[in-house]
Amino acid sequence: METLIQVxxxxxLSGMVYALVAAGLCLIWGVMDVINFAHGxxxxxxxxxxxxxxxxVQVDPVVSVLAAGAFVFLLGALTYKLIxxxxxxxxxxxxxxxxFGLAMFLKNLCMNRFSPNFLILSDTWLxxxxxxxxxxxxxxxxxxxxxxxxxxxGLVYALINAxxxxxxxxATAMDREAAELMGINTERIYILIFGIGGACVGFAGGxxxxxxxxxxxxxxxxxxxxxxxxAMGGFGSIPGAFLAGLLVGVVEALAGxxxxxxxxYIAVFGLYLAVVxxxxxxxxxx
Numbered sequence: 446m447e448t449l450i451q452v453x454x455x456x457x458l459s460g461m462v463y464a465l466v467a468a469g470l471c472l473i474w475g476v477m478d479v480i481n482f483a484h485g486x487x488x489x490x491x492x493x494x495x496x497x498x499x500x501x502v503q504v505d506p507v508v509s510v511l512a513a514g515a516f517v518f519l520l521g522a523l524t525y526k527l528i529x530x531x532x533x534x535x536x537x538x539x540x541x542x543x544x545f546g547l548a549m550f551l552k553n554l555c556m557n558r559f560s561p562n563f564l565i566l567s568d569t570w571l572x573x574x575x576x577x578x579x580x581x582x583x584x585x586x587x588x589x590x591x592x593x594x595x596x597x598x599g600l601v602y603a604l605i606n607a608x609x610x611x612x613x614x615x616a617t618a619m620d621r622e623a624a625e626l627m628g629i630n631t632e633r634i635y636i637l638i639f640g641i642g643g644a645c646v647g648f649a650g651g652x653x654x655x656x657x658x659x660x661x662x663x664x665x666x667x668x669x670x671x672x673x674x675x676a677m678g679g680f681g682s683i684p685g686a687f688l689a690g691l692l693v694g695v696v697e698a699l700a701g702x703x704x705x706x707x708x709x710y711i712a713v714f715g716l717y718l719a720v721v722x723x724x725x726x727x728x729x730x731x
């Protein structure tokens with residue numbers, strides 16, 4: 446029984462990070478109806494920002510996570526200004542292919558500048574630390590990442606649902622033209638939403654060098670899992686993305702431990718297919 450609880454704890458901690466990555470994608474997708482194929486590469490960029498701050502000036506990821514979030518916020522806003530704004534109103538495939546090109550650019554840029562090698566940040570404040578409650582082991586870096594994820598998701602949810610800015614975002618998502626007639630600057634809304642969506646994944650990437658190696662391919666699977674979480678939770682639903690992230694983390698951990706590690710993603714994508722087949726609009730979709 447203790448083994449099962451331990452596996453569930455590990456799955457939930459992973460799921461919280463998945464949920465944070467998915468929340469950023471969910472926000473962009475729900476408001477702008479744009480699939481950001483470079484979302485996973487945003488996470489990679491956040492990890493590199495945190496890694497190089499730690500390697501060059503000895504700033505721990507616990508601190509540099511703020512810089513990573515801010516940097517990817519700017520990257521997201523710049524992506525909208527230079528690329529996405531020219532795809533609005535055109536077929537969805539245009540934005541998808543444009544962001545796919547951006548993903549390839551970012552990945553190959555990092556591979557060229559930093560090499561494809563795995564980079565590990567040693568002597569971090571949280572690295573390798575654990576504590577026990579009974580016989581259950583809690584890894585401190587993953588726990589910190591989970592707590593950060595909960596805080597950021599909570600703040601984003603409150604921003605969208607309990608502020609004037611959030612109401613303007615909801616109005617823009619429902620009908621851009623009507624929102625503009627009400628005096629809402631929808632261009633500004635789109636820039637900020639792309640930035641906030643980027644910041645979510647930037648925060649996730651910023652804390653991860655405490656326990657995970659950095660390399661140019663690190664974001665690919667996270668981006669794919671974020672898509673799965675958004676589709677399972679319901680497009681545009683942050684609570685749905687959060688619950689789907691937790692579910693994906695638990696399924697991944699259970700399959701990896703009780704079947705075999707090579708089957709964990711098979712189980713995740715099998716669950717995704719089952720949810721989409723039974724409820725095409727997702728758990729919280731309408």
